[in-house]
Amino acid sequence: MSDFAGERARDVIRAEIRQMSGYQVPDAAGMIKLDAMENPYHFPPELRARLGERLAAVAINRYPVPTYTALKAAICERLGVPAGFDVILGNGSDELITLLTVAAARPGASIVAPVPAFVMYELSARLASVRFVGVALAPDFSLDLPATLAAIERERPALVYLGYPNNPTGNLYDDAAIEAVVRAAPGAVVIDEAYQPFAQASWMSRLPEFGHLLVMRTVSKLGLAGIRLGYLAAAPAWLEQLEKLRPPYNVNVLTESAAMFALEHLDVLERQAAQLRADRDALAVRLAALGGVEVFASQANFVLIRVAGAAALWRALLERKVLVKDVGRMHPLLADCLRLTVGTPQENAAMVAALEQAMAAARRVHPIQVSDARKAP
Numbered sequence: 001m002s003d004f005a006g007e008r009a010r011d012v013i014r015a016e017i018r019q020m021s022g023y024q025v026p027d028a029a030g031m032i033k034l035d036a037m038e039n040p041y042h043f044p045p046e047l048r049a050r051l052g053e054r055l056a057a058v059a060i061n062r063y064p065v066p067t068y069t070a071l072k073a074a075i076c077e078r079l080g081v082p083a084g085f086d087v088i089l090g091n092g093s094d095e096l097i098t099l100l101t102v103a104a105a106r107p108g109a110s111i112v113a114p115v116p117a118f119v120m121y122e123l124s125a126r127l128a129s130v131r132f133v134g135v136a137l138a139p140d141f142s143l144d145l146p147a148t149l150a151a152i153e154r155e156r157p158a159l160v161y162l163g164y165p166n167n168p169t170g171n172l173y174d175d176a177a178i179e180a181v182v183r184a185a186p187g188a189v190v191i192d193e194a195y196q197p198f199a200q201a202s203w204m205s206r207l208p209e210f211g212h213l214l215v216m217r218t219v220s221k222l223g224l225a226g227i228r229l230g231y232l233a234a235a236p237a238w239l240e241q242l243e244k245l246r247p248p249y250n251v252n253v254l255t256e257s258a259a260m261f262a263l264e265h266l267d268v269l270e271r272q273a274a275q276l277r278a279d280r281d282a283l284a285v286r287l288a289a290l291g292g293v294e295v296f297a298s299q300a301n302f303v304l305i306r307v308a309g310a311a312a313l314w315r316a317l318l319e320r321k322v323l324v325k326d327v328g329r330m331h332p333l334l335a336d337c338l339r340l341t342v343g344t345p346q347e348n349a350a351m352v353a354a355l356e357q358a359m360a361a362a363r364r365v366h367p368i369q370v371s372d373a374r375k376a377p
């Protein structure tokens with residue numbers, strides 16, 4: 001039976017999908033979870049109780065009203081979408097990336113993005129049989145502008161993605177370099193502002209300057225990763241087309257209601273983001289003080305570090321019940337890099353202590369490695 005199922009699946013499922021490995025999400029039960037850029041805080045108890053009442057009143061027996069007019073209006077008003085522009089909602093910005101890719105997937109189409117970047121740009125392209133062209137960042141993770149412009153000229157991509165700040169490097173690209181990319185791009189340029197609450201910089205207000213600029217955001221990092229809601233702001237001409245691809249009920253009624261509630265209490269989430277920004281900077285200082293750790297400046301709610309023997313240290317952290325992200329094999333520029341989400345001060349302290357212990361243990365086993373790490377590029 002399973003042989004038959006396997007054979008039939010091999011016949012039906014496209015080769016490029018069979019060759020892929022699924023997105024790995026490790027079990028975080030009992031761990032200090034600092035791998036996925038979640039906000040460690042919740043609403044305070046009194047607001048949680050009110051959210052509970054609000055959700056209890058939602059008509060879960062009904063489909064959502066698929067226009068989502070009130071939620072979209074609240075997002076536009078509260079989150080700075082310029083007049084004359086609107087948003088399309090996604091089940092997370094992951095879904096918006098899929099919609100964009102499918103919309104652009106005509107034969108011969110390509111997508112260009114600097115790499116390393118968020119993996120979904122490439123993954124969604126592969127799933128839609130669209131050519132993905134990654135342009136390596138400079139070693140300091142700034143945009144390699146000549147190479148990016150050359151790729152745009154050569155590929156004439158339907159879509160260009162720019163993370164602002166970029167994941168997993170955490171930096172903001174130079175605005176003049178972004179503008180040069182936008183001016184050169186023959187298709188759409190999607191500025192992915194998933195980490196905007198921690199960067200306090202945005203291209204949203206510049207939407208009216210460029211008809212082919214789209215700004216994508218998510219509420220995930222702000223504190224609502226579990227509800228799955230992303231939004232893409234663009235001129236109506238883009239949204240009109242993209243709406244045709246959107247599954248009509250892609251945002252469920254509980255998400256819709258919780259998002260409305262969160263927008264009414266945005267000040268709470270913004271205070272949490274401010275706390276996380278301050279804690280990020282404090283964490284960067286503590287990490288740099290460890291010695292042998294190269295810390296990259298971050299405008300996001302995570303810090304990228306380079307440290308000799310990162311893969312082994314990742315396992316050692318896991319044994320100490322701290323889950324971070326080993327990005328060392330994602331791209332050659334990230335060799336020996338770990339991505340550390342900013343948690344509560346207690347979680348950050350526990351993570352730094354675990355890292356320090358793991359490094360000390362590694363030094364006892366391989367005394368030479370640590371001096372090598374200081375020379376790491």
Ligand code: PMP
Nearest residue numbers: 092093094118167194218220230
């Ligand atoms: N864009 C970037 C740059 C990200 O890092 C992420 C999540 N890691 C997303 C988009 C997707 O966010 P979500 O699907 O939770 O909205």
